[in-house]
Amino acid sequence: MALPILKFLVATAFLLALLILVARVLFPVPVFKQRLATIALPPAQTGALADALDQHGKNHAGLTGIAPLQNGADAFAARFMLADAAVSSLDVQYYIWRADMTGYLLLDALRRAADRGVRVRLLLDDNGISGLDPALSALDAHRNAEVRIYNPFNLRRFKRVSFGFDFFRLNRRMHNKAFTVDGRVSILGGRNIGDEYFGTGTNPLQVDLDVLAVGAIVPQISADFDRYWAAKSVHPARQILGKPGRTDPIPHPITLGLSRFDTDPQRSEYQTLLQSSNIIAALAAGTLDLEWTKAILVSDDPIKGEGAVPREDLLATRLLQAVGEIKTRFDGITPYFVPGAAGVKAFATLQSRGVTVRMLTNSLEATDVVPVHAGYSKRREAMLRAGVTLFELRRQAVGQIKPDVFGPFGSSGSNLHAKTFAVDGTRIFVGSFNFDPRSTTLNTEMGLLIESERMALAMHSAFDQGLNGLAWRVEIRGRNPVWIDTASGTETRDEPGASPIKRLALIIVGWLPVEWLL
Known part of the structure; x- marks a missing residue:
């Protein structure tokens, strides 16, 4: 019985490989013949x-x-x-x-x-x-x-x-x-x-x-x-x-x-x-509220689109170097938060050195990419046990979010898309970079690291105030997470937005070796 199944699997794999090869021949990678060279x-x-x-x-x-x-x-x-x-x-x-x-x-x-x-x-x-x-x-x-x-x-x-x-x-x-x-x-x-x-x-x-x-x-x-x-x-x-x-x-x-x-x-x-x-x-x-300060542009080399690049050349690596030592506070906001084992270790190390680490990401009810949430929820308990404070944005009615609720930014919305973090009340990053493997190793990204007490302290203050009740605070009770309404203080052990199908999806994606794709 096993031999026919093995033969079927081998034949199927061979057929798929052949189809891919034929498709690559029929529909090759686009190649440009000439291109006008221009500069800014x-x-x-x-x-x-x-x-x-x-x-x-x-x-x-x-x-x-x-x-x-x-x-x-x-x-x-x-x-x-x-x-x-x-x-x-x-x-x-x-x-x-x-x-x-x-x-x-x-x-x-x-x-x-x-x-x-x-x-x-x-x-x-x-x-x-x-x-x-x-x-x-x-x-x-x-x-x-x-x-x-x-x-x-x-x-x-x-x-x-x-x-x-x-x-x-x-x-x-x-x-x-x-x-x-x-x-x-x-x-x-x-x-x-x-x-x-x-x-x-x-x-x-x-x-x-x-x-x-x-x-x-x-x-x-x-x-x-x-x-x-x-x-x-x-x-x-x-x-x-x-x-x-x-x-x-x-x-x-x-x-x-x-x-x-x-x-x-x-x-x-x-x-x-x-x-x-x-x-x-x-x-x-001269009435536009400009803050004159120092800013650093951090950007991936576009060669990243052609394949793997050395880790030292990645935006994530150079951004860490630009940020320098983190002494007291790190507050981050990202819609897609997939820290992986290395990210959990890095956050745990910061916490062990006395740095307060707080992160805001989308809740399951607010996210537009359930597989990415699976990558986050797989590491959620480890982060909480390491002392990281986690907030998950609640799905909001249009117009419910006030313009200044997140400190330096705000918009009516129902899910999170901003990618930013504040460090030690002195500097803030604003850009396209998510805290996930895709932004780190697959996509090209860019952003500004800005020396700004005003913007950094505004973001810290928003976290201090519990994000004005617009996010769940997640904590560990015994072996399981609970979601706390920061406005009313009520708790729930059922993940907001979860359904039987979504729960099954989270389990399956969590099992699969796809974290590097998320």
């Missing part, structure tokens, strides 16, 4: 941004001005208004760009900038641009714009099928987010481009964090963009998406996509928001 333009010397920032630069030479973008509406307005103010260049890099209202509004802003003669360079990961091929192809055809695609899929239709025969390449993605205007202003942090990241739409809204940066750090962000723009994993859009169809006399694909939202009440609300936004005027008047 020098900072603009004219225009609204140059006029607004020249005096600031003289008064704060060598420093970086930082302003947290405290909610999704502000984060959207900042991008939109800065794009409209651009006179020379827009260098834009994102992991996800949705084909929704905010996605098309910002694409239209890029196109209008190109129409004004602004050079637009748009770099997108191919995993997050579903439904946008025609619009991106049309933008790429503009004489003043170029679109490039990071690590493109072998297939355009049924893209996810490509994972079946080219998994190990396609499993590496560009998770970076940056929006740089005229070489003068950059926005970077955790937000992608899509309705849920800006506080609108039908998808669960994200609690997220961006910062607006001016001054000394901006040329470094531009140079980092150039590094990715020229990377081997980055391909010209025309060679991936094909040439655009005719756009005249039929509507331009971006115009057509945007027209789907002409009657959407939320578009009218956004128009009102944009008319009332004063970010450019605030920069010019």
